[in-house]
Amino acid sequence: xxxxxxxxxxxxxxxxxxxxxxxxxxxxxxxxxxxxxxxxxxxxxxxxxxxxxxxxxxxxxxxxxxxxxxxxxxxxxxxxxxxxxxxxxxxxxxxxxxxxxxxxxxxxxxxxxxxxxxxxxxxxxxxxxxxxxxxxxxxxxxxxxxxxxxxxxxxxxxxxxxxxxxxxxxxxxxxxxxxxxxxxxxxxxxxxxxxxxxxxxxxxxxxxxxxxxxxxxxxxxxxxxxxxxxxxxxxxxxxxxxxxxxxxxxxxxxxxxxxxxxxxxxxxxxxxxxxxxxxxxxxxxxxxxxxxxxxxxxxxxxxxxxxxxxxxxxxxxxxxxxxxxxxxxxxxxxxxxxxxxxxxxxxxxxxxxxxxxxxxxxxxxxxxxxxxxxxxxxxxxxxxxxxxxxxxxxxxxxxxxxxxxxxxxxxxxxxxxxxxxxxxxxxxxxxxxxxxxxxxxxxxxxxxxxxxxxxxxxxxxxxxxx
Numbered sequence: 001x002x003x004x005x006x007x008x009x010x011x012x013x014x015x016x017x018x019x020x021x022x023x024x025x026x027x028x029x030x031x032x033x034x035x036x037x038x039x040x041x042x043x044x045x046x047x048x049x050x051x052x053x054x055x056x057x058x059x060x061x062x063x064x065x066x067x068x069x070x071x072x073x074x075x076x077x078x079x080x081x082x083x084x085x086x087x088x089x090x091x092x093x094x095x096x097x098x099x100x101x102x103x104x105x106x107x108x109x110x111x112x113x114x115x116x117x118x119x120x121x122x123x124x125x126x127x128x129x130x131x132x133x134x135x136x137x138x139x140x141x142x143x144x145x146x147x148x149x150x151x152x153x154x155x156x157x158x159x160x161x162x163x164x165x166x167x168x169x170x171x172x173x174x175x176x177x178x179x180x181x182x183x184x185x186x187x188x189x190x191x192x193x194x195x196x197x198x199x200x201x202x203x204x205x206x207x208x209x210x211x212x213x214x215x216x217x218x219x220x221x222x223x224x225x226x227x228x229x230x231x232x233x234x235x236x237x238x239x240x241x242x243x244x245x246x247x248x249x250x251x252x253x254x255x256x257x258x259x260x261x262x263x264x265x266x267x268x269x270x271x272x273x274x275x276x277x278x279x280x281x282x283x284x285x286x287x288x289x290x291x292x293x294x295x296x297x298x299x300x301x302x303x304x305x306x307x308x309x310x311x312x313x314x315x316x317x318x319x320x321x322x323x324x325x326x327x328x329x330x331x332x333x334x335x336x337x338x339x340x341x342x343x344x345x346x347x348x349x350x351x352x353x354x355x356x357x358x359x360x361x362x363x364x365x366x367x368x369x370x371x372x373x374x375x376x377x378x379x380x381x382x383x384x385x386x387x388x389x390x391x392x393x394x395x396x397x398x399x400x401x402x403x404x405x406x407x408x409x410x411x412x413x414x415x416x417x418x419x420x421x422x423x424x425x426x427x428x429x430x431x432x433x434x435x436x437x438x439x440x441x442x443x444x445x446x447x448x449x450x451x452x453x454x455x456x457x458x459x460x461x462x463x464x465x466x
Contacts, residue, residue, distance in 0.1 A: 004168055004171045004175075004275060005168070005171075005275050006171075006272070007271040007272065007274050007275070008275060008276055010271065011271070013330075013333055013334070014274070014287065014330065014331075015275075015276055015277070015330065016274055016276040016277040016278075016283070016326040016327070016329075016330050016450065016451070017274075017276040019326070019329065019446065019450045020329060021333055023333070024329065024333060044381075044384050044385070047385050048385050048387065048390070051385050051386065051390055052389075052390050052393075054363060054367075055390055055393045055394050055397060056393065057356070057359070058360070058393075058397045058401060059393055059396060059397060059401070060352065061352060061356050062397065062400070062401040062404055062405075064349075064352045064356075065242065065404070065405075065408070066404050067245070068241065068242050068244075068245025068246060068249075069241045069242070069245060069408055069411075070245075071244070071248040071249065072240070072241045072244040072245045072248070073241075076244075077244045077245075077247045077248045077297065078216075078244050078247065078296075078297040078298060078299045079198075079202050079213070079296055079297070079298045079299060080298075080299045081198050081201050081202075081298075081299070085201055086194055086197050086198065086201070089197055089201070091123040091126070094122065094123060094126050094197070094200060095126065095179065095181060095200065096126050096127075096128055096178055096179040096180060097122060097126060097127055097128065097179045097180070097181050097182075097183070097196050098128040098129075098130070098173075098177035098179035098181070098182040098183075099117070099127065099129045099130070099182070099183055099184075099185060100130055100132060100170055100173040100174070100177070100182065100183070100184045100185070101113065101129065101130065101131050101132060101185055101186070101187060102132040102166045102169045102170060102173075102184070102186070102187075103131055103132060103133055103134075103137075103140055103187050104133075104134050104137055104140070104166075104455060105137055105139065105140060105455065105457070106140055106187040106188075106458065107139050107140050107143045108458065108459030109187045109188045109305075109458050109459050110140070110143055110144065110147070110187070111147075112188070113187050113188070113189075114147065114149065114150070114153065116189070116190050116191075117129060117150075117152075117153065118150065119193055120191070120193055120195075120196060121193040121194045121196075121197060122196045122197065124150065124151075124152050125152070127152040128152065128177060128178040128179045129152055129153040129154070130153075130154055130155075130156045130173045130176065130177070131144055131153060131154070131155045131156065132156050132158060132169040132170065132172065132173050133155055133156065133157045133158065134157070134158050134160065134164065134169070135157050135158060135159055135160035136160045141155070141157065156172060156173060156176060158172050162451070163275055163276055163451040163453075164453060165275055165276070165277075165278065165280070165451060165453045166257075166280065166453065167272075167273035167274060167275045167277065167280035168273075168275035170184060170272065170273050170280070171272040171273055171275060174264070174267065174268065174272045174273075177264055180263075180264060181196075181199060181200065181203065181261055181262065181263060181264060182261070182262045182264045182267065183195075183196070183199065183259065183260065183261045183262070184257070184258055184259070184260060185258050185259065185302070186257065186258045186304065186458075187458060188304060188305040188458040188459070189258055189259070189302050189303070189304055190220060190302065190303040190304075191215070191259060191300070191301075191302040192300050192302070192303075194300070195215055195259070195298075195300040195302065196261075198298055198299075198300045199213050199215075199261040199298065199300075202261075202296065202298050203261075203263065206294075206296060207294075209292065209293055209294045210293070210294045210295070210296055211262060211263050211266040211267065211270075211288055211293040211294065211295070212255065212260050212261065212262050212263075212285075212288060212293075212294075212295040212296075213260070213261040213296055213297070213298045214243065214253060214255055214256060214259065214260050214261075214296070214297050214298070215259035215260070215261070215297075215298055215300045215301065215302055216239040216240060216243075216259075216297070216299075216300065216301045216302070217235060217239050217256050217258065217259060217301070217302050217304055218232065218235055218236060218239065218301050218302075218304070218416065219231065219232045219235060219304055219305065219306035220304070220305065221305055221306050221308065222306060222418060222421060223420075223421075224306065224308045224460070225308050226424070227306075227307070227310060227313060227434075228306040228307075228308050229421050229424045230424060230427075230428060230430075230431040231306045231307065231313070232306055232413070232416075232418065232421060233409040233410070233412055233413045233418075233421055233424060233425055233428065234409065234428075234431070235306075236409075236412035236413055236415070236416045236418070237408050237409055237411075237412035239256070240412055240415055240416065241408060241411070241412055241415075243297055244297055246349060246353070247295070247296060247297045249345070249346075249349060250294070250346065251289075251345070251346050251349030251350070251353070252285055252286045252289035252290075252295075252342065252346060252349060252350050252353075252354075253285045253288075253289075253295045253297075254279075254281070254282035254286070254324075254327075254353060254354060255281040255282060255284055255295065256281060257279075257280075257281045258302060258304065259300075259302040260281065260295075266293065270284070270287055270288070270293075274330075276326075276450075276451050277323055277326050277327060277330070278319050278322055278323040278326065278451065278452075278453055278454075279319070279320055279322075279323025279324055279326070279327060280323075282323060282324060282327050282354065283323070283326070283327045283330065283331075286327060286331050286350060286354065289341075289342055289346060289350075290331070290338070290341040290342060291341075292341075305458050305459075307456055307457075307460070309457065309460055310434070312456055312457045313434070313438070314434070314437060314438045314441060315438075315454040315455070315456065316438075316454060316456040317434070317435060317437075317438025317441075317442070318438045318439070318441035318442035318445060318454055319442060319453065319454040320438075320442070321358045321361060321438060321439040321441075321442035321443060322442035322445055322446050322450070323442075324354055324357055324358045325358050325442070325443065325446055326446070326450065327354055328354045328355045328358075331350065331354075332355075338350070358439055358442075358443070361432075361435050361436050361438075361439035361440075362436070362439050362440060362443060364432060364436045365433075365436050365440070368433075370382060402429065405428070406425055406426060406428055406429070407425070409424075409425035409428045410423075410425035410426070413425060442454075
């Protein structure tokens with residue numbers, strides 16, 4: 001039990017248990033006070049400077065992500081394995097592999113989950129599978145108890161206490177894991193059958209500083225509705241174009257919530273996951289880099305269920321944004337120490353990906369609103385906020401930046417051979433509106449429910465026969 005909250009207890013500065021430290025609150029209050037005073041003294045200059053900063057930020061983000069895509073396309077960074085290498089592994093040669101499966105209100109997908117585990121191409125006597133259940137989730141606990149589970153699967157019940165989060169359950173699983181390596185899967189996941197063997201080969205091929213191998217994620221129900229089509233192109237862009245680029249730069253990789261494979265002993269040395277961070281995977285990716293460990297990506301895909309219900313999709317997106325902000329606030333408590341631990345180049349990647357991703361989603365509605373105001377009312381004050389250099393940058397963002405992101409979505413769908421989804425990339429700006437709605441929900445929730453876990457419901461694809 002000691003691992004459950006150990007990070008927060010032993011290293012509170014590395015945990016999202018506290019949203020803002022006293023020093024952070026003082027800095028934010030000083031910035032707000034200075035901004036208000038400047039606005040009162042000269043509101044046009046103040047707003048013009050803020051506009052220039054945000055526009056420059058947009059340009060830098062666009063250039064950085066375009067560069068990541070260039071790196072991903074120009075050279076293969078992810079680890080690949082031949083069929084001969086995989087076939088050469090004997091059962092005796094393979095280590096015990098632990099699999100953590102956090103479940104909460106997952107009775108709909110339970111049978112499919114167990115059937116999927118049986119399809120893994122790995123000796124079953126070398127599997128150590130833990131179904132991580134919550135004490136108050138009586139329905140799922142009873143469903144597991146009533147099933148005839150294979151001997152390699154055991155149920156582990158997490159005590160009903162706060163915070164009620166996935167990382168807390170995973171820390172319990174980590175403490176009881178028996179394997180040399182460990183992977184997390186979600187209840188609806190369908191990993192490629194040979195993924196564990198690829199991970200074993202990957203760890204054996206890598207130097208000792210590699211602690212994690214991240215597999216790619218994609219969806220098995222991409223065509224269920226318009227939302228899943230957009231979601232699929234976004235996931236393809238993130239895992240097939242952005243993460244390999246970050247890997248190439250050796251920047252911190254914000255891990256996916258599933259299919260990250262770990263060296264167990266090194267993960268325990270890092271005290272597992274932060275139980276108070278609602279994107280514990282992203283946070284762990286940063287802590288891995290700060291500890292001078294490395295994450296690599298492997299050429300294997302885990303197929304997940306794309307959330308097809310807009311309400312639950314917004315909940316999921318709000319949690320992701322809230323967690324990214326949590327992660328950014330935690331690791332920027334000591335900016336000079338962060339630069340020292342990561343290095344200047346890697347620190348830039350941290351600021352642009354972890355800080356920049358939610359910031360873009362939050363300020364997008366502001367610029368959409370300003371665009372509407374200008375074209376409808378021709379408000380002259382806006383012209384003063386966009387002198388020539390800024391309007392030039394803004395036009396570059398509007399046309400070049402949007403083109404890059406739309407093209408990236410289309411390219412990602414094409415590379416995944418989802419040719420019929422390519423055309424939906426043209427309409428992805430509508431999807432950005434939904435992303436911003438979720439982002440604002442998560443940002444506001446950070447103020448009053450920072451550790452609340454917005455649960456994503458699964459099984460919609462089963463209900464609709466997809």
